Amino acid sequence: MTARPTNILESGSKLKKLLALSATALVMGAAAASPSWAAVNNPHALTVFPDRDMVVAENYQNGIDMRIEVLRNGVVIGDTGAARTVAGAAGSGLEVNHGAEGNPGPGDCWVGATPDIQGGDVVRVTTPAGVETTTVADIAITSGPTEDANGNVVVGGRAIAPGGGQFAAGELAEEVRDLTPRWRGEPDSIDYVGATTDWQAIYEAPFSDNAVQEDGGMTEAGRKDSILTGGHSIIWANGAGNETTISELGEPGGPAAGCEETAPAAKTAMSSVSRDLINTANANENLVVSGVATADITNVNIALGGQNFAAAPANGTWEITVPASALANLPQGPSNLVASFTSNTNTAPANQSRTINKDTVAPNAATASPGGGIYNTDQSVSLGSPEGNAQIYYTTDGSEPTAATGTPYTGQQIVVTGSQTIKAIVVDAAGNSSSVASFGYTIDRVAPGLSMTPATGSYDAAQTVTLASDDPDAEIRYTTDGTTPNRGSDPYSGPIQVSRTQTVKAIAYDAAGNASQVQSRTITIRTQSTTTLNVATADMKLGNTRAIGGGVSPNNSGGTVRLTIDRPGTLTTITRNLTLNEFSRYSTSYRPTAVGTYRIKAAFAKDADNLASTSETKSFRVVR
Known part of the structure; x- marks a missing residue:
């Protein structure tokens, strides 16, 4: 039979829960209920090994910030400093002063000094989710294991509830472990001694009912030897089973292996x-x-x-x-x-x-590329910070980001498909936060409307061309030489005066860059025409023919001149429509049918390009 082990774990294994409370847990009649201690929230579990100056926090989220402290009379006497939970066999957490595997990492050892953990000390665990505490139970094995006159094995100790007195029924258990051969056992009974705070556990011969786990083929003598030489522990656990104190007989305190240099035993x-x-x-x-x-x-x-x-x-x-x-x-x-x-x-x-x-210097605010604005296509936004080794947190719903509520930015593209506000902060390595940077985005895919007056046509006088968009913030660009307008064309700032024939074209751009259809108007301003009349005014004999001619300027070849001959007496007026030749000239002849005075004039009716004009009236007499 080997000597009692000094470690409750098998070689190379990570910490495991020492036990589920035994069916032979302490049953006492006169014990007062334990006071309500600060809760450890399930499934979290805290186990304290005061003899080893060790604390184990289990079943926490992996990779979160955690700090474990030991307080005595409200004063911190042991501290892990800032650490992060790591994965283990019993879930993620920390095993403080259990023995560093390789080089100690944060949380493997106490910082500065290893506290001498005692009953009544408070263990405080701080994580981002909050603070949890457990009070170390004042329990110990002070006598045994020894064999009594009846061949039974007896173990004894103290178990003092906070404020004095006895623990509640079912809160204490005792067990023994041996590794070679593998054997674990529990006593037949564990009771307080009268009204005192001393307890006694009895393993009754022939020890056939004590084994919880054993190698095959063990004898009564073998079991008895394991009980006498194995490692005994007294365990307190709260009703939920997630706050536990385990006192182990003969275990040495102070720094665990690997922690001696960084956390020597605390004296001063x-x-x-x-x-x-x-x-x-x-x-x-x-x-x-x-x-x-x-x-x-x-x-x-x-x-x-x-x-x-x-x-x-x-x-x-x-x-x-x-x-x-x-x-x-x-x-x-x-x-x-x-x-x-x-x-x-x-x-x-x-x-x-x-x-x-x-470090109380806040970092500069976050930047965005592209920056906030109005766009006509979806945008892929990247965030940046001029601060090295900083973390950006952002929101996309317009709320104010914090390190707790914002989304960590890790280089991903933030796709904006509609109107959206991205807000971001920069948190530097010291935890300082920048001011909130806000980037507003509007995705506008609707082109602006554009109207232009007056309509294409010919006009007798200079015209004022007016442009207007249904988007009051749109930018209008135009040309007057018939070319298609673009961003580089003249900006419209007011009505355009057209005093000669011109083609005005315009386009509107909204803030998102959407462009309207090009609007075009050809404004023709008619020019003044002159109509001439050439006819002899001397008297002429009845029966002769008089030549009539003239022209219209500017050249209006193919146009029409209306010739009017006002005859004397009761004779009706004669009108003739004459076509202008290629030189914008007209000609005709007229033979009067009666004596008297004849009056003649030529009129040009306005067309698309020229205004109307009338010649002077000329007259002549017809005599016999």
């Missing part, structure tokens, strides 16, 4: 600094430094940034508060915090130090 030590980073979020909070001290230590001094703060230990612990006003005087960057001790026996330990980093 600086155990905890409430934070080692000062940023904008906590700059107005005090800094609390605490630790433990032996009886000879009369004073503890904290020096930081040329300022000193002192306190005398009380009941083996000390705590010093550095006010926020003193932290405001620290320069940006690292500062050395030094704890020194005064002993009345001149045996004070060496000074201990921690580095306090200060």
Whole structure:
């Protein structure tokens, strides 16, 4: 039979739950119910091994921030500092001071010093979800295992509930483990001794009912040897089974293997600094430094940034508060915090130090590419920060982002398909947040309308061309030479005066870049015409013929001139429509049929290009 193991785990394995409470858990008649302690929320579980100065947090989310502290009389005496949960056989969490595998990582060892965990201490676990605590049960094995006169094996100890008295029924169990051969057993009974806080567990010979797990072929003698030489534990667990204290007979305390250099056993030590980073979020909070001290230590001094703060230990612990006003005087960057001790026996330990980093400079705001604006196609937005080693958090619903509520930006394209506001902050490595940057996007795929007056046509006088869009913010560009307008054409700022024949073309662009259809108007301004009449005015004999001619300028070849001959007396007026030749000339002849005075005029009717005109009236007499 091998000696009792010093580790409750099998070689190479990760920590496992020591036991599910035995069916022979302590049953007591007069015990008062335990007080309500701060809850550990299921499925989370906290197990404390005070003899090993070890704490195990299990069944948490993997990879989250976690800090475990041990407090005595409200003073932090043990601290892991900032750590992150890791995956294990019993779910993700931390195993503090269990024995580092390889190089210790954050949370494997206590920081600065290994606390001497005792009954009544409080273990506090802080995660992003909140704070959970459990109070270490004051339990221990103080006697046995020994064989009594009847051949039974007896184990005894103490179990003091918070505030004194006995634990509630069902909250205590005792067990023994041996590894070679593999055997685990529980006592036949475990009871308080009368009204005291001492308990006694009895393994009754021939030990046939004690085995919970054993290798095949074990004899009564083998079981008895395992009970006498195996590793005994007394266990307290709350009703939910997720707060547990396990006291193991003979287990040594102090730093576990791998933690000796970084966390020596705490005698006189600086155990905890409430934070080692000062940023904008906590700059107005005090800094609390605490630790433990032996009886000879009369004073503890904290020096930081040329300022000193002192306190005398009380009941083996000390705590010093550095006010926020003193932290405001620290320069940006690292500062050395030094704890020194005064002993009345001149045996004070060496000074201990921690580095306090200060960064209260907020990073510059986030940038976006493309920037906010109005677009006519979907946009793929990238966010950026000029701050190295910073994290961007963003929202797409217009709400204000925080590190807790925003989506972490990891380089992904944020696709904007409609009107949307992206808001972003930058959080630097120190936890400082930038101001909120807001980028508003509007996706507008509707082209603006464009109207133009007057209509294409010919006009007797100069015209005013007016352009208008149904989008009041649209930009209108136009040309007057018949070319198609574009972004580089003249901007429309008011009515366009057209005093000669011109073709005006226009296009409207909205803020998103959508373009209207090109509108075109040809405005023709008629020019003044002149009509001439050539006819002799001398008297002529009745029966002769008189030549009549003339022209219209500017050239209006193919146009029509209306010739009117007003005859004397009761003769009716004669009209003739004459076509202008290629030279814009007309000609005809007329033979009067009666004597008298004849009056003649020529008129040109306006057309698309020219205004109307009338010649002077000429007359002649016809005589016999």
